[in-house]
Amino acid sequence: MAPTLWQRQLPEGLAEMQLSLSETRQQELLAFLSLLNKWNKAYNLTAVRDEREMVSRQLLDSLSILPWVTTEHLLDVGAGGGLPGIPLAIVLPEKRFTLLDSNGKKTRFLNQCVLELGLKNVEVIHGRAEDCKLEKPFSQISSRAFTALDTLVGWCGDLLANEGSFLAMKGQYPDDEVAALPVGWQVSSSHSLEVPGAxxxxxxxxxxxxEQPR
Incomplete structure (x- = not known):
């Protein structure tokens, strides 16, 4: 049931979002979704278990931030089941993606995705963000359903370049989290995302x- 349903939902959703993807890219996205659905039964990778909601809440939701991904190398923290990192990596093969998660089961799943989908632009790191030592900071770091904003900048601030930005995906606008941001951090812009079917x-x-006052 699901694959046929997904084959209809994905192009319809992409068209509504005005995203044009080749048939090959769409098939790769659906192959990832099949892997996620299969592994989720044993590994508890995502709370979304209704197959009718998976295209919208996992693929289209991840792709909704595409216009803001401007870096050549994105870090996705708390990557979990690979959202948004894997869908973004599939549709942006010319860019590099590093997926970081502290849960061993989840990083095993991510490595399996890289292997089965042949994703040569994805690196998976098993570790805690606050303990991670990388060669150089990233200009963009994405997070989806990972942690509160103050914790995000506290754990991952050292991984972000001075002029870099966090792409934090949230549900409702988190006024309390914004108010709790520590001194030295700001929400420079916010965008309402339209996700078909969600x-x-x-x-x-x-x-x-x-910017620090002079």
Whole structure:
């Protein structure tokens, strides 16, 4: 039931979002979704278990931030089941993606995705964000359903370049989290995301270091 349903839902949703993807890219996205659905039964990778909602809440939701991915190498923290990192990597093969998660089961799944889908632009790191030591900071770091904004900048601030930005995906606009951002950080812009078939609000918050007064 699901594959046939997904084959209808994905092109319809992409058209509504005005995203043009080749048949090959669409098939790769659906192959990833099949893997996620299969592994989720044993590994508890995502709370979305209704196959009728998976295209919308997993693929289209991940792709909704495409216009804001401008870096050549994105870090996705708390990558979990590979959302948004894997769908973004599939449709942006010219860019590089590093997926970081502290859960061993989830990083095993991510490595399996890289292997089965032949994703040569994806690296998976098993570790805690706050303990991660990388060669150089990233200009963009994405997070989806990972943690509160103050914790995000606290754990991952050292991984972000000085002029870089966090792409924090949220549901309702998190006024309390924005108010709790520590000194030196700001929401430089926020965007309401339209995700076909997904109920409820979706927001992208772009978080950057605040300019220090001279």
């Amino acid at each position: 109920g409820g609000e979706r927001h992208l918050l772009v978080v950057t270091r605040a």
